[in-house]
Amino acid sequence: MSLLEKAMARVSARVDRALDRFLLREGIAPSVIHKAMRYSVFAGGKRLRPFLCVGAAELCGGRAERVIPTACALEVLHTYSLVHDDLPSMDDDDLRRGRPTSHKVFGEGMAILAGDALLTFAFELMARNARVKGVKPAWALAAVETVAREAGTLGMVGGQAADLEAEDAEFDARAREGMLHFIHSRKTGALIRASLRAGALLSGASAKKVKALDAYGEKIGMAFQIADDILDIIGDKALLGKRGSDRDNGKLTFPAVYGLEESQDRAREAVAGAKKALRLFGRRARQFEELADFIIERRK
Amino acid sequence: MSLLEKAMARVSARVDRALDRFLLREGIAPSVIHKAMRYSVFAGGKRLRPFLCVGAAELCGGRAERVIPTACALEVLHTYSLVHDDLPSMDDDDLRRGRPTSHKVFGEGMAILAGDALLTFAFELMARNARVKGVKPAWALAAVETVAREAGTLGMVGGQAADLEAEDAEFDARAREGMLHFIHSRKTGALIRASLRAGALLSGASAKKVKALDAYGEKIGMAFQIADDILDIIGDKALLGKRGSDRDNGKLTFPAVYGLEESQDRAREAVAGAKKALRLFGRRARQFEELADFIIERRK
Numbered sequence: 001m002s003l004l005e006k007a008m009a010r011v012s013a014r015v016d017r018a019l020d021r022f023l024l025r026e027g028i029a030p031s032v033i034h035k036a037m038r039y040s041v042f043a044g045g046k047r048l049r050p051f052l053c054v055g056a057a058e059l060c061g062g063r064a065e066r067v068i069p070t071a072c073a074l075e076v077l078h079t080y081s082l083v084h085d086d087l088p089s090m091d092d093d094d095l096r097r098g099r100p101t102s103h104k105v106f107g108e109g110m111a112i113l114a115g116d117a118l119l120t121f122a123f124e125l126m127a128r129n130a131r132v133k134g135v136k137p138a139w140a141l142a143a144v145e146t147v148a149r150e151a152g153t154l155g156m157v158g159g160q161a162a163d164l165e166a167e168d169a170e171f172d173a174r175a176r177e178g179m180l181h182f183i184h185s186r187k188t189g190a191l192i193r194a195s196l197r198a199g200a201l202l203s204g205a206s207a208k209k210v211k212a213l214d215a216y217g218e219k220i221g222m223a224f225q226i227a228d229d230i231l232d233i234i235g236d237k238a239l240l241g242k243r244g245s246d247r248d249n250g251k252l253t254f255p256a257v258y259g260l261e262e263s264q265d266r267a268r269e270a271v272a273g274a275k276k277a278l279r280l281f282g283r284r285a286r287q288f289e290e291l292a293d294f295i296i297e298r299r300k
Numbered sequence: 301m302s303l304l305e306k307a308m309a310r311v312s313a314r315v316d317r318a319l320d321r322f323l324l325r326e327g328i329a330p331s332v333i334h335k336a337m338r339y340s341v342f343a344g345g346k347r348l349r350p351f352l353c354v355g356a357a358e359l360c361g362g363r364a365e366r367v368i369p370t371a372c373a374l375e376v377l378h379t380y381s382l383v384h385d386d387l388p389s390m391d392d393d394d395l396r397r398g399r400p401t402s403h404k405v406f407g408e409g410m411a412i413l414a415g416d417a418l419l420t421f422a423f424e425l426m427a428r429n430a431r432v433k434g435v436k437p438a439w440a441l442a443a444v445e446t447v448a449r450e451a452g453t454l455g456m457v458g459g460q461a462a463d464l465e466a467e468d469a470e471f472d473a474r475a476r477e478g479m480l481h482f483i484h485s486r487k488t489g490a491l492i493r494a495s496l497r498a499g500a501l502l503s504g505a506s507a508k509k510v511k512a513l514d515a516y517g518e519k520i521g522m523a524f525q526i527a528d529d530i531l532d533i534i535g536d537k538a539l540l541g542k543r544g545s546d547r548d549n550g551k552l553t554f555p556a557v558y559g560l561e562e563s564q565d566r567a568r569e570a571v572a573g574a575k576k577a578l579r580l581f582g583r584r585a586r587q588f589e590e591l592a593d594f595i596i597e598r599r600k
Binding site: 024084108120121164 | 334389424430442458460465
């Protein structure tokens with residue numbers, strides 16, 4: 001394991017313990033919804049968004065423990081988006097990370113409610129972050145606002161809505177390219193940017209640092225999505241734990257628009273841009289630099 | 301029009317103007333989701349929750365303009381819950397207030413996303429409420445936290461989850477009664493309580509006043525739900541603008557558990573209890589007293 005992977009595993013373990021503490025237990029009524037929430041939250045995610053939130057806080061002079069509730073909230077938000085994206089009326093996926101998707105286990109209605117509950121709970125957690133010592137209420141509020149905006153129609157939900165619309169539409173080559181960037185900068189990029197910004201805001205970071213992290217987030221978000229699209233084609237299906245359904249549905253992907261080789265070039269360019277955005281932070285940003293490389297080198 | 305109805309119409313008009321300002325326009329991409337959000341928000345709702353929020357603020361010495369973003373957020377939250385409740389995998393309703401439901405107009409996937417977007421936007425609005433002059437960040441955060449909790453699995457979503465579970469279950473008479481109260485105190489009551497509490501918290505109200513408003517909310521929530529169940533049976537379907545689907549689905553309702561007469565008695569008792577809870581506020585609470593009466597006298 002590289003130093004980066006060790007650091008990621010540390011944050012992941014810490015966030016998992018906190019999530020286990022924060023999420024209500026199955027014993028509490030209505031039992032089934034708490035079970036469904038835990039089923040999807042503890043499904044072996046990489047906890048990338050919490051890692052970005054904690055890392056951004058530390059880069060801005062804050063401490064990990066100050067942002068743990070928000071780091072958890074970001075993972076909970078990400079989980080809600082996966083539960084709803086997998087629904088029959090959306091991407092219609094039966095498997096996610098090698099396990100049956102929420103609606104396959106709990107039924108469609110309960111999966112919708114579990115997603116709603118996760119989304120709602122994320123904001124409760126972010127509000128509760130203000131109780132952590134050293135966090136000013138105004139910082140916590142700024143984090144709530146930025147996360148809500150990036151998760152909303154100008155961000156994540158908007159990306160999914162555009163994706164859904166694009167399925168039935170015909171585009172010329174130029175429109176396809178525009179739509180691809182519109183969708184992915186929102187669907188994946190927005191929450192990645194929000195994770196970095198929330199960590200920074202909760203540490204009272206300067207506008208200059210927030211801006212640098214925004215630029216970093218923009219670039220790694222792009223690299224992450226391209227890498228995901230490529231993995232969907234060439235990756236080992238068993239490692240990914242899902243079928244290659246994006247391709248099957250004829251969705252807009254980077255390889256579909258640019259071809260495999262140019263997609264790989266674009267991912268490498270994005271990683272270089274991401275590292276450049278970190279200059280302001282000097283050597284302290286080494287872990288985030290390594291993360292940018294890791295994003296396009298990962299196998300799942 | 302009674303004085304109460306005039307006051308409700310005033311708040312409703314004000315909230316509608318604010319909602320029109322806050323909600324993004326159809327011209328902004330992705331157009332369809334903004335259209336879907338507006339379609340359901342501007343569907344002729346009574347704006348009861350904003351009225352409760354504004355009224356609670358005024359009762360606690362605050363001013364209406366201080367809580368308008370949160371009052372709007374509560375209506376937006378209520379709207380999301382209706383959009384998702386109407387889905388085929390939930391209550392499967394084709395009509396709401398006399399118009400086709402969101403999924404009938406925009407498709408199921410888009411209706412789910414519109415609900416998600418409304419829920420997310422509600423929290424953005426609540427965070428933005430802190431920018432209003434005179435509102436302390438800590439007050440706005442307390443409002444976010446209480447609304448998130450009451451909208452979550454211990455509140456509104458939990459009520460809907462229990463409702464969904466109850467559909468397929470067999471109960472004895474005692475369990476039916478327990479389940480009826482469990483569901484309705486959460487499904488309807490929770491957001492009513494949250495509306496009152498948010499208005500009070502945003503006005504820096506004392507714990508004593510918040511508690512009194514909680515008790516009031518508990519009682520009018522109960523009265524409201526009983527009245528709704530009764531209207532579903534005896535109300536004019538054209539006035540209600542929906543089919544009597546609750547009864548058709550064999551759902552747990554007050555008349556189904558207690559019979560019509562005892563249900564009416566219980567609604568009157570709840571109204572009396574609600575008025576009692578307001579004593580602390582003296583004559584200033586007259587409008588909220590009238591509202592309690594109005595809730596069981598309304599025809600739609």
